[in-house]
Structure formats: structure tokens, C-alpha cells
Amino acid sequence: MTFERKAGWPRLLNEHVTQAKAEFRRRGFAWGRFDCATFACDWVLKMTGDDPLADYRGKYDSRESAIRALWGEGDKTYLDALSRVFGVPVHPAHAKRGDIAWIEDDRAVGVFVTEGAHQRAAFLGENGVVIMPMRYIDAGFVIG
Template identity: 35%
Template sequence: MAQPLFDHPRLPDWERRLNAWLLEPGREKFEYGVQDCALFGCGAVMAMTGVHPAPQFVGAYDDAASAAEALRELGKGTLLKTFDQYFKRKKPAFAHRGDLVMAHKAIGVCMGANGVFLAEEIGLARLPRSAFVAAWKV
């Protein structure tokens, strides 16, 4: 198995940084290529590590069709495979606070008993750990 492309440690105050990032005004607004579910996950990683894991995706698309095209051209074809390229996969049952998770084909951040996700239709949403289908170590 190939080494993940992103391998930066969390900053000592990562929990404070993650909480502050989640509470920033406008965090609940979904916009393709600016703040969608994938870039929401990347933003959480940047808050915790100080490094954006995939800056080439920012602004590279502006709707669902161009997002799919960006995943094919800049990633591994799907959201799941692209996140596998950047981060080390782990079993969802072992996701810790701050790890990235997937549920209902969306990327979110594990907050312990649940995950926070950014959904196009409703903005920020919490889903229970039982909904996680994949997880990645940050």
C-alpha cells in the first residue's frame, strides 16, 4: 500500500483550533469548490495541522458535475479513493476526535460520538458514529 500524500502532525493546540474553526461565522454555508463536504474536511485538517492537504482542489470546480471531473483529473476518481490517497484509512469504529470520516457519501470530522458534516441541502449536520462508512487518521 502506498504512503498517504498527507503526513503532517496535529498542532499541540489542535482541539482549540478545530473548535474555533467550526464556530467561525459562515462555516455552515455550502459552496462547491470553496466550502463543500470535501473542502470542509480539508479545512478541518488545516485547522488542526496548519497545512491544507489538497490546495489544488480549492476553486477547481463550481458545481456537482465539475466536482466529479476534478475528482477524476486531480484525484483518484471518487471521493473515497481520493481521501485514501491523502490519508491513512482506519476502521470507522476506531475513529478518534479530529479524524476524517465518511457518511452518506460526504466527508466530515469525527467529534467523538458523532461526526460533523457539511451538506448542500441543510448546512452543518451531526451524524452518529453508526453512520460512518470510512475513516482516516489525521
């Protein structure tokens, strides 16, 4: 899938993170409806108009069923599944604001939210939206 960023995407990114924080306060975390994958893929949908999660929405409701739903034939890891959708992962230093972030230990996908020396990434988890410093990010996926 080739992704192209819409004009005005930086404002949309700020709104996306703010809305996710408010949504978490209202509903909490929910596998398959409001989790790290939906947070990141909803962002890609807003930014590009393409939904990388379209084939998987509503097909999982737990960490285990997410793995079964999202991993395709030949995927050995969650990173393989992400690579199938987003392309070759890059070192986090090569990602930019709006790109997709990956933390291996948590098997969490998020969104890079700032640029330059203060690069961070936002992740949605069971404790809400958390902004993580670069030292915890294992890979990135360039979007557009």
C-alpha cells in the first residue's frame, strides 16, 4: 500500500492525539476497537485517506486474537506483519513526525509526534496515551 500525506496533516496529528486522550477517558482501552493498532492505523487513515487496518477491523478482541488476525501467511512476528503493510522498517532516527513507531518489547505500534532532537512517539495502551522517548523505540515506518 502506498500512502500519501494530505495537506494540513500536522494539525490533524495534534487533533488525533488529543482526541485519543479524551476517548480513553470516556471508554478506556478495548482490543479491536481502541488499541495501539487502531490508534496508529486511524492516524494513517486520517493523514492519507487509506486504511491499513481495513481488512482486520472487528476481527479481534484480545492480544491473542489480534496476533491471529493481523499476522498473515509467512509472518513470524508482529514486526513482519507491520512490514507487510507499511514496508521496510527504518531506524527510528530516520522516521519523522507522523510516521509509525514500533516498540518490540511491548509489541506496540504508535505514531511519531515531534521532530528533531526531541523526537517522541505516542502509543495507546491499557494506561492511556503515553508519550515515549526515542530510546524505547525500536523501529519506524515511513508514511508518505
